[in-house]
Amino acid sequence: MARLAKLFRAALALSVVLVACSIDRTGTGAGESGGSGGTGGTTPCPAGLTKCGDVCVDTTYNQLHCGACDNACPETQLCAGGSCVTKCFGGSIQCGSSCVDPDIDPTNCGGCGKACASGLVCSAGQCQLACTGGTSQCGSKCVDTLSDGKNCGACDHACAPGTVCSAGQCALTCSGGTTQCGSKCVDTQTDPANCGLCDHACATGTVCSTGQCQLSCGGGSTQCGSKCVDTATDPLNCGACGTQCSANLVCQAGGCVLSCVGGTTKCGSKCVDTQTDPANCGGCGTQCPSGQVCQAGSCALSCVGGTTKCGTKCADTQTDPANCGACGNACASGEVCSGGSCTLSCAPPTTNCAGTCTNTSFDPNNCGGCGTVCALPNATEGCLGGSCTVAACDSGTGNCNDVASDGCEAVFATDPDNCGGCGNACAAGVCLAGQCTTSVSYDLAAQNLTTAGIAGFGCPPVQAYSSSATGPTWGFSWDDVLPASAVVSKITIEIERSSDCNDGFGAEPTTLNGASAGSVTFSPAVCNGCSTTPATFMLDLTPNTGDYVLGGQNTLLFTLTGPNFEAITENSAWGAGAYARVTLELL
Template structure:
């Protein structure tokens, strides 16, 4: 069974290094470039991130000795390795303080946002499952998935839960658009029996099991970080404010400094808030929305310091959905359509009206829908448009079999339409590469 494991869609702020003033641990000088291409912060054995021979830590953690710690909340290594807070103090955003910052809750000496913290979701010690996210203080499945037992899966593609939980496909069959079939629908690729659109899947971008970095999306078979960010150490980060990647990947600020406009400085500029060692705009920052440490989850964006669903969407069970088309929340949160029905304009309907066609559980217009142009799952790619059932590809994309693809990265059309790379090969620069 292919399970959809939630990779955090969010990437978090990290503290700025490990060190103190007593010479116990060395830290880089302000703006000093760290050794290694994978953003190692070498604190003399007391503060490594992803390297240095220590434990393998996430982008949000520091390696302090043999342990990975979050210096934003760890009272034993608050802001730096072995920088312990005094009795009665808490670790709030990497600083020892008497109380937590506004919007945060004290859990075991660290200040967390119980609305979004997967280890303390809704209350201290309430941990979400491995495939769940914490949104609105509740453990929920990521958008586009649902709970089947104790895991979150996509019933549109999971061969063990095809169309519904526990509805397993037979041996040799694949799960395509929520139905078991002999082969995947046009435009989809079988990844262990799951039919995936590798032009847009962040977990199978361009090829099966080719996962994008945390926070990245997959467009035209290519992983892309959001505008204003770049990939550093496996996560999309804002080098304008990230204290471990200030101005460029691997450039760390010294302890006590902040990253302001891509430069390590003593304090933040006008209009920016100091959140740990990062200078951010709390009016728009999804990780610090309205206040430091308050993160927007479930696909929400931050506008005027408030977390909101984009495009008029509604937050249902911790995820932003379109109640005009979502069969689980048709017309309102929790208003689910019956099996076989589609949600059209917020109403459950057995058959698609007018000239609309059914694709899985949605009614779409093949004439104008860029994700189902001329047929189900025929994608016009990122930036492409659908006119009269035919794709007009965006610049840099090529039309192959009715879909817009990037022949520089698409393993089914590598270098030219119809040139398919062998299993486990990748398409790089229009050439199939890797062992066969």
């Protein structure tokens, strides 16, 4: 066996030398030198290939440069997917001593040794003039830039080690219901190279449908190449195989549109029903475990509510045009499913909404008319008599005014009229965390300030502001916790210390809305000593009425603009100390 292997490698190396090809895909490492003097070494490689020495190689399947230049696989292993393995996987096949992908390899297109003529590309195992099935030409290969780690989003845009290509973006994990298989994100429900699970390839002549290798596509899907796709939602095969939607469009009901309708949600470039889609159950990217279905936006072991399990979906065989009367019984184009039969029109009281017979009196996705989706704030929507209703409120909210149009308008954590529950009004102050209060404090963490030493006074380093003539160095806002109706009656700022005060200066003038508001004294002990005893001053204010300035010497030290408190220093010779706490007292 070892003798045969050595003879095979010798013959293969000789054949490559005779061909004298400058592009090495098979792993022998042979190729043209590029002419006398090695000038060919500077010639760039075609897209998808890597320069190893003077040779352009495909490191995905190259035996001598597997995954990277000079990373040779042992005699007993093969190179597949950029890794040394004992057998080919992921839809690749063994041709000679290398693993190749017969779907895209122009030298082994559809099978070993079937090379495409010059000017042609290999797409879906056929030599063609152009790439099909939503793939893009990168060099002489047709690749899926949505999942190819070497051509992610565009040719030659390789993802970094440890990341994958998901929906054309390099990411740490796969999204949109896809699964990481090697360095790719694939749909194991339809991928014939990873059908049901990674590296489970379907035999020649079969397709992958709902995670199973089958002779034909089921569940209303259509065979496009070697994949089963839903032409109603697939942006690469929208309405028909090979019809690709542009980047800013999604595929809805077999047409490329700007946004999703009929109660569907845009997940990636697809419009999906998150109530029934097992790859996006309840929300984009939430995938149900194997063996479960998506029912009413939740993963379940079986279907309820009169629906039937068809593949991985719960379908209403009375109205579903892809499973009309029984799973996989798809209605013809232009027909609808009514009462479990394919007809040209819907039976009363239902209406044809995008191919589905729908009772618009009770369907929250078509409430009162097709495409009228109930979307109420903080609520689970219902539909009654063609009008949107509140079926349930999100946790921490309530429909306290019994008006459906504004949903569950009361947020118990902050609503002063419904603090902690409907009807619990705060007599004074505001509602914070579901409790009525008249005071709120902010601790200013050290990481919000700039660390700096103090020169000339021998004090240990403290938190000090950096000089800035253009804007604040730090600040905080109470917009996120105080309602717009709140009135702040007093602000108390506790100062830990001040530094670089020029031996201390007495009373510093303070202005409030441009008018005098008394003064604040920084004593020498606070300014030049190393005391950490806080000095406290208070400033009366009403928010949202202008700028409030507390001035000192030749700098703007504090500025309060609307609800935002900011510290500003304009003179590098003047620095302020750390501030421990700011307390707001409310009316």
